[in-house]
Amino acid sequence: MKKTKLFAALLAGALLSGGPSAMACTNILVTKGASKTGSTMISYSADSHTLYGELYYRPAADYPAGTMMKVYEWDSGKLLGEIPQAAHTYSVVGNMNEHQLLIGESTWGGLHQLVDTTGIIDYGSLMYIALQRCRTAREAVEFMTKLVAEYGYASSGESISVADPNEVWVLEIIGKGTKIVDGKNVNKGAVWVARRIPDGMISAHANQARITTFPLNDPENCIYSPDVISFAREAGLYTGKDKDFDFAAVYNPFDYSGMRGCEGRVWSVFRQVTDGMDKYLDHVTGRNPKNRLPLWVKPSHKLTVKDVAEFMRNHYEGTELDMTCDPGAGAFKLPYRWRPMTFKVGDEEFFNERAIATQQTGWWYVGECRGWLPDPIGGVLWFGVDDAAGSPLTPFYCGIDRIPNAYAVGNGNMTTYSETSMFWVVNRVTNFAYQRYNIIQPDVKRAMDRFENRCFAEQPAVDGAAEMLYKQNPKLAIDFLTDYSVNTAQRLFDTWVALDRYLLVKYIDGNVKKEDAEGVFTDNGQGRGIPAMPDFPGYSEEWKAMVKEATGDRLKVVEATGKK
Incomplete structure (x- = not known):
């Protein structure tokens, strides 16, 4: 066939x-x-x-x-x-x-x-x-x-x-x-x-x-x-x-x-x-x-x-099969291919690679079931929205009795933007990063790791506190875990809103602003909100070579030989 x-x-x-x-x-x-x-x-x-x-x-x-x-x-x-x-x-x-x-x-x-x-x-x-x-x-x-x-x-x-x-x-x-x-x-x-x-x-x-x-x-x-x-x-x-x-x-x-x-x-x-x-x-x-x-x-x-x-x-x-290593990745090594899944060149058909992480993810999770703990504490749904490679996970204990507004059903949809929706703010960040992936994505990954690692570090203490409350009254444990899950998810939403703004300021117009610390941009020395001259990262060596091959001498800089 x-x-x-x-x-x-x-x-x-x-x-x-x-x-x-x-x-x-x-x-x-x-x-x-x-x-x-x-x-x-x-x-x-x-x-x-x-x-x-x-x-x-x-x-x-x-x-x-x-x-x-x-x-x-x-x-x-x-x-x-x-x-x-x-x-x-x-x-x-x-x-x-x-x-x-x-x-x-x-x-x-x-x-x-x-x-x-x-x-x-x-x-x-x-x-x-x-x-x-x-x-x-x-x-x-x-x-x-x-x-x-x-x-x-x-x-x-x-x-x-x-x-x-x-x-x-x-x-x-x-x-x-x-x-x-x-x-x-x-x-x-x-x-x-x-x-x-x-x-x-x-x-x-x-x-x-x-x-x-x-x-x-x-x-x-x-x-x-x-x-x-x-x-x-x-x-x-x-x-x-x-x-x-x-x-x-x-x-x-x-x-x-x-x-x-x-x-x-x-x-x-x-x-x-x-x-x-x-x-x-x-x-x-x-x-x-x-x-x-x-x-x-x-x-x-x-x-x-x-x-x-x-x-x-x-x-x-x-x-x-690394998706960053062929011309389809573009100038900034993007590991995604826009649909459809195939394309034709003449009479030949070719395949756009399809990895696990993909741009069209609605939501995703990693769920863990822990039998040594009471059910409301043992089950944790680490949940994210949008592309897994640009989407941080936040913990929702399985016994909770309410959902944060940022993740709630009815807060926006695929044709209705919502400023309070986690899905939309994550999409703002991921779609911005797709434009210059190898330059911007490291900042996104750093923010993801920082949030998730904090949650993993907190988990033993959260489990322990919930167990103590559960022994007194299971409802106390459920209330505690609900507050923790909802408040942690809200903190993530606020963090991602701030990340969206930070990335825009740092990477506007193809430039990369210099920083004294993360989010503290280097001034030009006059103290009037004018940044130091930004960096111009340009294109990858592979991309420049492909442009040279495709354009021949059309873009080549040559010495002027004409007379006045």
């Missing part, structure tokens, strides 16, 4: 799945034995050109018998139908509930003929309904799969990450298509398989199904729909033996985009934690679909929240 057709299929998969978040997200899954503190972790970037960065909050609630819940498609807002409401729902902050249940996802689309046009449970509903009704990862996997069996699955292929303080699971699911008999879809539901990540390992997924063959008799660590293999046979998708059944190969076969734009991101994580990953370069560059990455790897060192956050900020630095 030609690459033009591959990327048309990629776009079609995004449209079939219902919207903007499709084919774009990255998850990293960390088990207890792979983390430095003994926590489980999931990271998730919700990447979309139309998704607004805000922190969803759903308080716990009780409902009378007979109450119905309307189900809206997460991406489009379309009403899909309604289901019976639970008698009691748990509070949810972002993608973590009050019991430290944590969920993320990435869409892979899969075979287009398996989309169920009659289902009413989309992938977003799966996540957020499960968070409101489940306490553990295993319970959530079982609940989500039963829900789609009863009401139908309204999305395309999906990988869903699920963690609690003890276990980390990945669930891969796809519908069974639409076959109407007597007015009903006899293929309602989904085929799926879920695997528990072994303790001490990490996994990742990024818009490509990753579960291949799986154990058929290990219910402690692997569960699957009863018809996951038989349906494939009936649909003419598989003819081999049960033990050789490969879920990903059957329901989401590789194409160039799946290897280069999806598995490449998984590789960028794995190669930072274990040796030997370069042997998969032919796979992640789209040349060898058979040399696929493992589902999980054992990291060479225990990981922290900060480690995982930095993995989410990756642009393939230091590899042959």
Whole structure:
């Protein structure tokens, strides 16, 4: 299949799945034995050109018998139908509930003929309904799969990450298509398989199904729909033996985009934690679909929240896919490529690299679940908005009962600017930095590290104070953690407003003002607000050489030879 057709299929998969978040997200899954503190972790970037960065909050609630819940498609807002409401729902902050249940996802689309046009449970509903009704990862996997069996699955292929303080699971699911008999879809539901990540390992997924063959008799660590293999046979998708059944190969076969734009991101994580990953370069560059990455790897060192956050900020630095090392990076080594994903030169088509950190992220998080602490204290959602490489994380404890205005739903949207929205102020900073990335981004990264490192340093004291209060009265601990989370997020907002102004003053008009200290600009000696002569950093040597090559002698400075 030609690459033009591959990327048309990629776009079609995004449209079939219902919207903007499709084919774009990255998850990293960390088990207890792979983390430095003994926590489980999931990271998730919700990447979309139309998704607004805000922190969803759903308080716990009780409902009378007979109450119905309307189900809206997460991406489009379309009403899909309604289901019976639970008698009691748990509070949810972002993608973590009050019991430290944590969920993320990435869409892979899969075979287009398996989309169920009659289902009413989309992938977003799966996540957020499960968070409101489940306490553990295993319970959530079982609940989500039963829900789609009863009401139908309204999305395309999906990988869903699920963690609690003890276990980390990945669930891969796809519908069974639409076959109407007597007015009903006899293929309602989904085929799926879920695997528990072994303790001490990490996994990742990024818009490509990753579960291949799986154990058929290990219910402690692997569960699957009863018809996951038989349906494939009936649909003419598989003819081999049960033990050789490969879920990903059957329901989401590789194409160039799946290897280069999806598995490449998984590789960028794995190669930072274990040796030997370069042997998969032919796979992640789209040349060898058979040399696929493992589902999980054992990291060479225990990981922290900060480690995982930095993995989410990756642009393939230091590899042959490094996005700063070709002309597409421009004069200032920008590790981003504006969409569309491909471009043509004559009859040839080329690929714009797609790293984990991307400009169109709506929001992202690194969640940690810590079983040695009471639930309201143990679960922390480190949350950010916009591009992860330019977006600082701030902690939200899972037991809090209110959200700061800067992150609240309704404070601006993608077509309405808000001066009090964290999403908009982060976008002001990131989009300014994109203009001269290698010059401005170091200041942004320094501000991010300073804020995050302070939060990490404060965490033991915050945990300890909350534990003492919890022993007296859990409500006191929740009030304390809510105040801490809200006030810390507000401090970050204020810091980023100041950073936005500082960067504009320092880097206006392509110059770089001299500083006596950070934010204290060197005066020209007259004390009247006139700066010293700024620096003119100009362009990189590589860029100047390319300009010379492209223009020949047109820009060359020569001695005048004419006579007066």
